[in-house]
Amino acid sequence: MSVQLTEKPIRPADKKSSREIILDVQDLNFYYGDNHAVKNINMKIEKNAVTALIGPSGCGKSTFLRTVNRMNDLVPIARAEGKIMYEDVNLLGKNIDVVALRKEIGMVFQKPNPFNKSIYENITHALKFSGIKKKSTLMDTVEESLRKAALWDEVKDRLHTSALSLSGGQQQRLCIARTIAMKPTVMLLDEPASALDPISNAKIEELITELKKDYTIVIVTHNMGQASRVSDKTAFFYNGDLVEFDETEKIFTNPSEKRTEDYISGRFS
Numbered sequence: 001m002s003v004q005l006t007e008k009p010i011r012p013a014d015k016k017s018s019r020e021i022i023l024d025v026q027d028l029n030f031y032y033g034d035n036h037a038v039k040n041i042n043m044k045i046e047k048n049a050v051t052a053l054i055g056p057s058g059c060g061k062s063t064f065l066r067t068v069n070r071m072n073d074l075v076p077i078a079r080a081e082g083k084i085m086y087e088d089v090n091l092l093g094k095n096i097d098v099v100a101l102r103k104e105i106g107m108v109f110q111k112p113n114p115f116n117k118s119i120y121e122n123i124t125h126a127l128k129f130s131g132i133k134k135k136s137t138l139m140d141t142v143e144e145s146l147r148k149a150a151l152w153d154e155v156k157d158r159l160h161t162s163a164l165s166l167s168g169g170q171q172q173r174l175c176i177a178r179t180i181a182m183k184p185t186v187m188l189l190d191e192p193a194s195a196l197d198p199i200s201n202a203k204i205e206e207l208i209t210e211l212k213k214d215y216t217i218v219i220v221t222h223n224m225g226q227a228s229r230v231s232d233k234t235a236f237f238y239n240g241d242l243v244e245f246d247e248t249e250k251i252f253t254n255p256s257e258k259r260t261e262d263y264i265s266g267r268f269s
């Protein structure tokens, strides 16, 4: 599905081309008041790949992620400069419909945040709001989204029970299903597994690998093992700068920058 973000329609993503550029970040700076949190970032994010953002606490990873789908618009003292090109639209432009943008570029947060509603309603809530009323269409989307989020088999017999009765790992997969239901092209994952137990963590990692066939994924993680297992590209941020951005294998075996090497080898955190 392609959502109209501005007066100009977006071309649907070409799912077959795995190394095309979907997001082209150009001279991006981000400020919270006087705090220059993200400094002159240039970065091309590839379609149907997983890009991991790593770096020490406070280096700007989440700020960068939240800038992509304009979540930072909600922070009154915040200001972005530069461009984030999605196809041929600048997502930081003034005329962007941010609600449509957040459907096209969905986000999953660190802590699972399902609504206090049934599993079924968690997925259909936004769909109904966007005008889809037909029961069979809603049910088809519920099943498809839960299957893609590897949760269907565990919940298919209890769709009308509260989402809050699910385990933390299941709740997080439900939040991923809820994002999938909106048919995004890009999914932004902000430490999606850090609050989960090791088994749920492993399930989320398997799921990410599966999802990249259909979506572009950008994930913030503090877990170096996770970044090296799930991602194709890795970006190392330090103090607001993008220090190094390359194939994950290169970053973890032969980084070009000493600061990257020091970080991935645990010399600082």
Ligand SMILES: Nc1ncnc2c1ncn2[C@@H]1O[C@H](COP(=O)(O)OP(=O)(O)OP(=O)(O)O)[C@@H](O)[C@H]1O
Pocket: 032, 035, 037, 055, 056, 057, 058, 059, 060, 061, 062, 063, 064, 075
């Ligand atoms: N809502 C906000 N208001 C003001 N300053 C903020 C806000 N969010 C983040 N910052 C500041 O921006 C800088 C970057 O923070 P950010 O959360 O992006 O880092 P991070 O790399 O994601 O850290 P962590 O790994 O701990 O989540 C920090 O100096 C932080 O204090």
